[in-house]
Amino acid sequence: MMFEVVVLFTVGGPAVSGQWSSAETAVRKFRSFIGLYGDTTATITLTSSGLERMRLARTWTREHGAQVLCSGDGLVNPRNPLARDCRQVVC
Numbered sequence: 001m002m003f004e005v006v007v008l009f010t011v012g013g014p015a016v017s018g019q020w021s022s023a024e025t026a027v028r029k030f031r032s033f034i035g036l037y038g039d040t041t042a043t044i045t046l047t048s049s050g051l052e053r054m055r056l057a058r059t060w061t062r063e064h065g066a067q068v069l070c071s072g073d074g075l076v077n078p079r080n081p082l083a084r085d086c087r088q089v090v091c
Contacts, residue, residue: 001050003057005029008043023048027058034060 003026006017020026030046037044039062046058060066 001048004047004049005033006045006047007033007037008045009037010041011043030058030060034066038062 001023002019002021003023004017004019005026006015008015018029020029026046030044033042033044038060041062044060045056048055048057056069058066058068
């Protein structure tokens with residue numbers, strides 16, 4: 001499984017991304033990008049991809065903060081590193 005964090009600076013505008021094979025590393029990068037770009041209009045997403053398809057695991061905007069999105073595959077399990085320390089769960 002691979003994990004990707006994308007920072008979209010403006011809608012339809014420039015973006016940066018990175019991919020990691022470790023969920024813990026991806027979550028750490030997701031959080032660090034919030035610290036770096038949290039005072040902007042950026043949208044920051046964390047997705048996981050496997051053999052089936054890409055799934056949105058976390059998203060952050062200044063207006064809504066960090067959110068974890070469940071997809072029926074256990075991403076909101078509190079022992080899963082993608083689901084820890086979340087302010088809101090959206091299903």
